[in-house]
Amino acid sequence: MSRHTEAETRYQSTRRVTLVGAFTNGALAFLQILGGLLVQSQALIADGLHTLSDLASDFLVVFAARKASAPADQDHPYGHGRIETLTTVLLGLVLLGVALGILIDASNRLMEPETLLAPGPIALLLAATAIIAKETLYRYTVRIAKSISSGMLLANAWHHRSDVLSSVVVLIGIGATLAGFPFMDALAAAIVALMIGLMGARIIWRSASELIDTGIKPEEEKQLLDLVSGIDGVTGVHELRTRHMGNGLLADIHVEVDPRISVSEGHRIAESVAQTLRQTRDDLLEVLVHIDPEDDRAAAPSSHLPSRSELLNKLRLQWQPIPGALPMDEVVLHYLDGHIDIDLHLPLDRFESAADAEKTRGDIIRVSQEIAGIGQVRVLLS
Template sequence: MGATVNSLLAVTQIVSGWLFQSQALIADGVHTLSDLISDGVVLFAAGKASASPDQDHPYGHGRIETLATIVVGLLLALAAIGIAWAAGQRLIAWETLTGPAAPALAFAVLTLVAKEGLYQYTVRVARRIQSPLLQANAWHHRSDAISSLVVLVGIGGALAGWPWLDSVAALIVAIFILHMAWRLIFNSAAELIDTALEPAQVETIHNAIVSVPGVKSAHMLRTRKLGNEAAADVHIQVAPRISVSEGHQIADEVYRAVMSSMSTLRDVTVHVDPENDEEQLRTVGLPLRPDVTEHIRAAWADQPELAAIEQVGLHYLGGRIHITVTLRLDDEHDGAYLNQRAVELSELVRGRPGMEDQLGEVLILYRGRTRNVQPGFDHAR
């Protein structure tokens, strides 16, 4: 649609401007020609940007629209500089200026009507599909319409006896185009450096996150634009001793809630924290499961309960390792004996050299009956 209209207008404006001696009309024709080129960039970019994510572009191809918008802005800037140069040259020799012929006024009116109609059509499509590139192109058409209005006034003034107004109109058109070019380039460049979404949109995402049951708080919420889409990542804090599967389930619910809160989101990454980041920093460098289980084996080397271990649960909280060891219940002993043994076994783990300053709570539990459980250290809780 835009390409067809601009093709006809460019030829009409340049030819009529040449025939009827209107620099403003020729300048507007060159401006229209730049629109035709930009429409080609839009069609190319829209096709590429809609491609599905692939191995080399896991976040999709939305940034192609951003790059294309910058190209449109550069084309506008080049057209504006060319028009301004030509108008300035004519104004320097204003004594020799001659006004345009009367038919130029009719072509200026025709151009204005066509450009405004093209803007109205394009902006409706852009809002429907939420495309910033089409929105930019729509404002490009609006700038054309306004510049055509300036051309109309300039030609009218020239016909009324002020021939220099035709060149002044061309210069005004150039300045207006240059301003629009700067806005397009600046906004697209901001997107290329991962500018965040608008504060209201970020607040919407945050509210969706904290509304999920099990989320105690949300922090490090980061967003970025990807063409007409967006991506986000966030850290959520949950209860510190829940299972891995429950934390994963909460994260999945956060993902679904955030994706439902904003239709333009393409991807959301959720990181689960058992405590706030300041406390988590204290756990950096603590021993992992192989070292901890080896420590327990060494501490209980001569204890019969070593063979009764079913599970070893580890929690890294507050800068320490909290251990929960589950043993098969020995039916031959009463509760008092088992409690006493639990205290003794806990002290053996705590008292063995090597992890004195790294261990927190050491809890010994007994399980009465187990099914389909292979005993040993490989089972985490």
């Protein structure tokens, strides 16, 4: 399945479950708020407002899912997964706003007993109905969220679960009020507000961690490093870095290989590393493999050394007086530990005798090492 097809499938699943939630939340919010007004229950009204915030967040989730499913483009080369993250933060802020409003109203009524509401028995039935409906919606949403690995949808599911818990508190508060404790309805509303606020804060914290590029856990990182270390051709591994992007993960890793292998072999090893990591974690969207000829954390840097064209110009000047040294054939440069090692091929048919070839070979090594930064020089006669 292509990445775009997978994104479209995720969007359709998110859209379906969210529309179910929107219909359920809309009906419940209407019943709770209207019922709360009719039977004089502040806790039930507060719970209805909480449900109404779910309805608003449902539409926000559908919008974000549509945008996040869009394929990568020139302005967003890594895709649009962070839209889900941003929406999750907004969901958390909505929860905090609802919580603050309910808490202020409940606190005012607790401080002024004459404003306390006195709910009727029917409020218990409405609270129980809300509990059953919201718990069913929570379980349905969690199942879909896990099947498509959507953090945003999972956050919305927990929004539903917070509704369940708040409705339980409302049920208890209304029951206690009917039993002769008039302040319990307002107290239940305040407790609901605190629960909503705590849930919102947790959602914001998790999403903020993603926005500031928090990586995977150390034990997960060690597992991946150990896995890569065992791949054929890998001599060392370091600097694994990860960050979350919506429902996926981006990673880059430094892999050490034999410094004298070909570029194509090094590329083949990099492909093997990326493929192995993707097979290990389904959430890996992108893996960038940096091939190192040595552990660049410990070795001397080579950035000060001359480039290939600059060095070859210097070598030509040094080799020009040497019979048979030019033209240069198959010169391979190895930038290692702050110096340059040279491997080159010298055809024997340029010389009248093996002795002449050996003399040229020795002269090339000698004059080449007179250039600053040159390390070992190996000349292959064939």
